[in-house]
Structures are given as structure tokens and as C-alpha cells.
Amino acid sequence: MRLTYQPFELKLKHPFTIAKFTRTSTPLMLVQLQYEGFTGYGEASMVPYMGESHKSAAEFLSKVDAGFFRYPFHFESIINYLDRLAPGNPAIKAALDIALHDLDGKLKNKTCWQLLGSDAQKMPLTSYTIGIDAPEIIREKVQLAKSVKVLKVKLGRDTDKQLVKAIRSVTNVPLYADANQGWTDKHHALDMLFWLHEQGVQLLEQPMDKDDTDSNAWLTERSPIPVIGDEAVQRLPDVDKAKGIYHGINVKLMKSAGMHEALQMIKKARNLGMKVLIGCMSETSCATLAGAALAPQCDWADLDGPFLTTNNPYQTPAFDNGKWILDTSTGLGIRD
Numbered sequence: 001m002r003l004t005y006q007p008f009e010l011k012l013k014h015p016f017t018i019a020k021f022t023r024t025s026t027p028l029m030l031v032q033l034q035y036e037g038f039t040g041y042g043e044a045s046m047v048p049y050m051g052e053s054h055k056s057a058a059e060f061l062s063k064v065d066a067g068f069f070r071y072p073f074h075f076e077s078i079i080n081y082l083d084r085l086a087p088g089n090p091a092i093k094a095a096l097d098i099a100l101h102d103l104d105g106k107l108k109n110k111t112c113w114q115l116l117g118s119d120a121q122k123m124p125l126t127s128y129t130i131g132i133d134a135p136e137i138i139r140e141k142v143q144l145a146k147s148v149k150v151l152k153v154k155l156g157r158d159t160d161k162q163l164v165k166a167i168r169s170v171t172n173v174p175l176y177a178d179a180n181q182g183w184t185d186k187h188h189a190l191d192m193l194f195w196l197h198e199q200g201v202q203l204l205e206q207p208m209d210k211d212d213t214d215s216n217a218w219l220t221e222r223s224p225i226p227v228i229g230d231e232a233v234q235r236l237p238d239v240d241k242a243k244g245i246y247h248g249i250n251v252k253l254m255k256s257a258g259m260h261e262a263l264q265m266i267k268k269a270r271n272l273g274m275k276v277l278i279g280c281m282s283e284t285s286c287a288t289l290a291g292a293a294l295a296p297q298c299d300w301a302d303l304d305g306p307f308l309t310t311n312n313p314y315q316t317p318a319f320d321n322g323k324w325i326l327d328t329s330t331g332l333g334i335r336d
Contacts, residue, residue, distance in 0.1 A: 002034040003066040005095075007054040010045070010282055011310045014141065016131045023048065026282035029057040030313070031095040033103055035071065040103025041334050042290075044091035045281040046256050051311075057092040060085065063145065064096070073100050075260035082257070090235065090257040091281075097258025098290045098332070105331035113132075113293040113326050116263055120326040122296035126303045127176050129151040132159070135166035142170050145307070149322030150174050152302055153201075156182015160192060164199050176277075176302065180204035181231055186215040197224040200233055203277070204289065205250055206230040210330055217245045228277050239268040248275030248299070252291075254283075259290055266297050275299045285314035289332040292317065292324040 008028040015024050031042040046052035069078065070243045078100065082093045105112045113120060128148040130141050132155075140246045142243070153163055167175065172177040177196055183189040189207045196204065200235050203226045210232035221225040229246035233239060234255045242249050249269050256262040260285060262278075276298040278291050283305030295301040303324065306316045315335040318325035327333055 001066040001069050001215075003031070003061070003064065004034070005029055005058075006263070007058075008043075008313070010284065010312075011133075012282060013308055013310055014131065014133070016282070016308070017326045027054050028284070029054065029061075029092060029095055030286075031061075031092075031099050033066065033069065033096070033099040034104060034106065037067075038103055038106040040099035040101070040106065041309065041332065042095040042097070042099030042102065043284055043286045044095035045093050045283045046280045047254070047289060048056075050254070050273070052089060057095075058091065060089050061094045068253075069100060072105055073116055074174060075143055079260055081258060084103050091254040093257035094253045096261075097260055098246065098253065098287060101290065102331040102334065109330055110289070110326070111326065111328060112259070112331055113296070116197050116259065118293060118298075118326075119294040120296060123292070123326060124295055124297070124298060124301045124325045125149045125322040126301040126324060127302045128307055129229075130154065130163075130167065132157060132163065135162060137286070138163055138166040139170050147319065147322075148173075148304075150176060150202075152176040152178060152304075155179045155192075161195070162195045164196065164201075168199060172200065175199065175201045176203050176205070176300070177201045178230070179323060180205045181209045182207050183207050184209075184257055186218055189215075189219055191319045193223045193225060201225060203248075205230055205277070206232065213245050220246055226275055230279070233265075236264050236268065239265050239272065239274075243272045243274065246274070248277060250277045250302075251294075251298070252279045252281065253287060254281045259294065262294055263297075264295065277302060279303070280305050282309065284309070284312045285317055286332065288324070289317055292326060293332065295324070296326075305309055
């Protein structure tokens with residue numbers, strides 16, 4: 001097994017603003033694992049608030065013994081091995097996990113979505129994210145998103161209603177919303193939830209600080225729409241903690257350390273009677289296809305990475321009628 005990797009800066013079409021941050025690009029680490037004439041592709045998308053970087057990713061990868069990844073792959077043992085090397089670092093662990101899943105599919109002549117037990121016919125619509133911006137820019141962004149059937153609006157500031165009204169001035173498509181822990185008063189948050197419901201918003205992610213479990217649970221109990229835990233739900237042990245606090249969870253491969261644990265999180269949430277949104281960071285087609293392989297097992301999808309970037313190193317996957325199309329290409333189905 002041969003491991004190679006290279007740093008990459010993924011550039012965004014527009015400055016991306018959420019409740020507490022703005023960025024114009026995202027550092028990535030592109031990973032390849034070569035075995036028996038096949039290559040598995042993976043990536044780490046290291047958004048600033050998660051604390052990873054090109055430097056930390058390279059330091060982690062320098063500790064990895066690729067010889068540990070013996071075929072056939074035992075993914076539970078692999079994630080335990082990676083967690084023993086160093087705590088945290090979920091994105092670079094996800095890069096290795098994604099590359100191994102891609103390689104596994106190619107070695108077995110199967111698609112990743114088949115190996116993970118997904119039904120391609122059950123692919124949910126994926127949303128297109130509109131970051132916080134001036135109303136005129138919001139309207140321009142919406143015009144660029146005509147191929148999608150659902151929009152996701154970032155909230156968490158005192159301009160929330162203005163942003164939603166700007167979107168509603170040009171389209172009536174369903175909306176998802178994400179406050180990114182930006183709200184601080186639960187009564188104001190509840191008023192917003194009812195107002196958003198009237199505006200056609202179908203769910204809200206992480207209304208208040210992830211550590212304010214009492215306020216988030218209070219909102220969930222009273223909300224007219226599903227409240228989804230995002231920053232509060234990183235890896236598998238967090239799913240149990242989210243029960244009773246949120247209606248559902250947002251699973252992201254860059255939080256869950258990859259596809260294997262993401263699948264366990266989805267199954268755990270289902271067993272607990274919770275809804276599941278599969279989301280993403282700023283990602284290329286590689287991680288998008290990895291998320292899409294699991295999306296049919298989820299209620300909602302927010303896998304819009306290729307739409308929001310300008311230098312995707314891979315072909316954009318097939319997209320039709322608001323959904324990613326899973327084909328029969330082996331592994332992830334990545335095309336250069």
C-alpha cells in the first residue's frame with residue numbers, strides 16, 4: 001500500500017459568510033492510496049473552525065503506517081488505529097477513510113453506494129447554500145442556483161429576516177436554514193422559527209451554542225419545524241447525547257472521520273427515532289460523491305461543494321432534477 005498526498009487550496013465563487021466567520025477559500029489535503037494497480041482518492045476539507053490545517057494534516061499523515069491498511073479492509077479496526085495515533089483530526093482521518101472506501105469498491109468491482117447498502121433510487125434533493133450577504137448579492141446568488149430545487153440560507157445575525165425576504169423576492173423554492181450557533185436568546189429564536197416556518201423553511205440547523213443544551217432542547221420541544229444538531233454532533237458518541245436535544249443530526253464526513261463512522265451515526269440516529277441530514281464542508285467532487293453514497297439513507301442532503309467552488313480538480317458528478325445521480329462506476333466514481 002502506497003500513500004501519497006498534496007495540499008490544495010479550494011477557491012470559493014463568493015466570499016462565504018456564516019454567523020461568526022467569513023472565508024474565500026478552504027485548505028484541503030488530497031490523498032491517494034495505491035494498491036494492486038488501483039488508486040483510491042480521498043480528501044480532507046479543513047474549515048478553520050475545526051482547527052485543522054495543511055500543517056496538522058501533514059504531521060498526522062507522517063505518523064500513518066500505510067502497511068496497516070491490509071486488504072480486505074476492516075474499517076472499524078482502521079478508525080481505531082487512526083484514533084490511537086492522535087485525538088481529533090477528523091478531516092484528515094476522513095480523507096484516508098474515503099480513499100480506502102474508493103479503493104475497496106474498485107478492488108471488489110462495486111460502487112461505494114452498493115457496498116454501503118444505499119438505494120440509488122432514494123437519493124434526496126440536495127440544497128444549495130446561500131451565505132450571509134447584502135440583499136442584492138443574495139438575489140444574484142439565487143439566480144445562479146436555478147438548477148437546484150432547495151436553497152439553504154445561513155442565518156445567525158440581526159439581518160436574518162432581511163436575507164430570507166431577499167430570497168423570497170426572487171424564488172419560492174423550499175428553504176433550509178442554518179443559524180450556526182448564532183442565536184443567543186431562546187425566545188427570539190422561537191419567534192424566528194415560527195416566522196421561518198411561514199416563509200417555507202423546512203428545517204433549521206444549530207440555532208444556539210452547541211453547549212447550551214437546555215435552550216436547544218427547549219426550542220426543539222416547541223419548534224414547528226425540525227431542529228437539527230450540527231456543531232453539537234461530531235462523531236458517533238455525540239448521537240446518543242443529541243437525543244431529546246434535537247429532532248435530528250447533521251452528519252458530515254469531515255466531522256465523523258469518514259464514511260464508515262458516518263454510516264454508524266446514521267444507523268444510530270435511526271434506532272433513536274431521529275432524522276438525518278447529510279451535509280458537507282467546502283469540498284470537491286471526491287468528498288461530494290462520498291457523501292452522496294450515503295445520502296439515500298438520509299432524510300435530507302446538503303452536498304453542494306462543487307457548485308460553490310471554482311477550481312474543483314475533478315469532474316462535477318452528474319446532477320439532474322435537483323439530485324446527484326449515482327451511476328455504476330466502481331468505487332466513488334470520481335473522474336479527473
